[in-house]
Amino acid sequence: MDDARRMCVSLLAVFIGAVCAFSPTDSEFTFLLPAASKECFYQSAAHNGSVEVEYQVIAGAGMDVDFSILSPQGIHLVSEFRRSDGVHMVEPTEAGDYQICFDNTFSRFSEKMVFFEVILDSPSNDVGADDEWAGLGEPENLLEYKLDDIKESMETVHRRxxxxxxxxxxxxxxxxxxxxxxxxxxxxxSFWSCVNMLVMLSVALTQVYTVRRLFDDKRRVCS
Structure with a gap:
């Protein structure tokens, strides 16, 4: 039952991982990377923004993968080999789709479970927020509330x-x-403890058998 379920998850990861694009918000994703395969994901980014990618291999033999980030122009920005985790920042970004790839082709038999998070920072969002606060400051009856202080406090709380x-x-x-x-x-x-116990029992039985044979030989010589 577990093997069938894992196979279904693997097929789903292969299907989704071939061409997968994230929305322009922060995203977390956990997927199963089959043995001898490579999965790529695409993240859209705005001009002069930033993209932060953090990944971890949380299951699988060796717990390591090859990791790379390609720019919209196809240039390798980050390349890592046989790593279990990493954090990378791309700043400033170009307008377009960045390619995030995880490679497990070096492992022929072991599948890996990988978690990664994409954090976006787009300058357009900050501009929109400034316009909203500027609009609130137009009525005179709101000026006494020190909108700048309120804005800074709310942004600090949001970031935290x-x-x-x-x-x-x-x-x-x-x-x-x-x-x-x-x-x-x-x-x-548990496996090696059982093996050691079987070896010890085998040695003990061999010793007992050898000692008994020695005594049997002595009886025969005396008679």
Whole structure:
């Protein structure tokens, strides 16, 4: 049942990963990267903005992948090999679609589960927010509320909330990765403990058998 479900998830990841574009907002995504395969995602960016990409391999043998970011012009901006995690910032950005790729072609048998987050900062959003606050400052009865102070406080709270949400997402990814490592290590420890126990029992039985044979030989010589 678990194998069938994992196979379905793998097929879904292959289908979605071939051509996948994110909306122009912050996004988190966890997907299954099959063995001997490569998955690419596309993120639209505005001119003179910024794109931050953070990724982690949370499951799979070795827990490592090859990672790359390509500009809309096809230029390799970031290239990493056999890494388990990383954080990269592209600033300033060009207008167009950036290509984010995860490569597992070096692994022939092991699939990997990868979590990554894309954080966008578009200058157009800041301009729109400034226009809204400027419009609120037109009536005279609102000037006494110090709109600049209120605006700065609200923006600070918003940035802190967004950062807290992002940190919680990253911590959940770390937790999933550590849990998978613990489960994998537990299986290895249990397996080798059983092997060692069988070897010890075999040695003990061999020693008992050898000693009994020695005593049997002595009885035969005396008679």
């Amino acid at each position: 909330l967004e950062r807290s949400r992002q940190m919680q997402t990253v911590l959940r990814a770390f937790e999933a990765r550590d849990r998978n490592l613990l489960e994998d290590n537990l299986w290895r420890v």
